[in-house]
Amino acid sequence: MEVVSLKAVPKDLKLAMLKELGYELDRDGVHVVTTGGGERVVDPYSSLEVRLDNMMILPGSAILLDDNELSLISYMEDKGDIL
């Protein structure tokens, strides 16, 4: 598996990737929302709204999470040590 840190990925590329996955940036320019519907994406493990500058996109069915240890631990408990 290829693991890429989004910290060094340019904003325009992150936005293009999100578009491919059915997401876009909210009008506030900070949070990620579902394309069209405008629902903010919420990290299921931390209940935090996912922000473009602090997100992870993890395998499965493209799971968007807030970049924090608790969410990553929870993801690994669900999916195994795949990262």
Place this chain on the structure above:
Amino acid sequence: VNGDRGPIREAAYGVTKAIIDSLWEGLKQIPDKLNNRDIAFIGDPETRRVVKEKRASAEWALLRKYIEDRDLWVIVQSGLTLRSLEGDPLLKRRLEHLRGTLHSRFGPLGVQIAEVVQRGILTDLVTHYAKEGATDQQLRAQIGTMLGDLMAHVEFIRTGDDPKEFCRKIAYKVSIRSPQIVMGRGRAVDALNRVARKIKEGTDCHVAIGSQDDQEYLFVFRTDQWRSLTDPGPDPAGRPSQPRKSR
């Protein structure tokens, strides 16, 4: 090594122009790559490094043996991670963010359990029980019950607390819920040591002392519970078991 997917390409951390170019070129394939677990986009590489390090640690392997609840697995690993983040001013924001996410998902009890793990107290307690011969089954039951009702098992001593009164309070609490953990920090450590002496002299409780940095803590066990945990059970040859003597 990453399961059956082959080695992870750590070099991707230093995201190069070539990697950026290949992501632009392969934009349309990204959903499939994610579905097939061929690619992952993490945030700060440090988040992943710390989490993986803790999940691979001997301490987590020990604690996991005795914890059956999946939420507790997450809380305990978070506690181990908090320990890694503390002390470094550069990591303070991440430490506070982790405490905040623990609180929003698991409430104050989740944060308290993580702190008991962060301070090394849970590991010390498990090691203490294991050394005295408690079985895995007994330890699982004891740790599960205690973590589920942690605050009923924990007392914080302050500098001005009267040792005699505090000793009486602990003796009462331990008669209901054993063990009791008494924590003291900084100047309150003197008061804690006085309480430890009083409990040893004035009760038949089993007492053990641990410490980390400027914090000390006591484990106080009710004697009958301590004996039942450390009793090796009936001898296979039919001789009656001998309860161990509390220290």
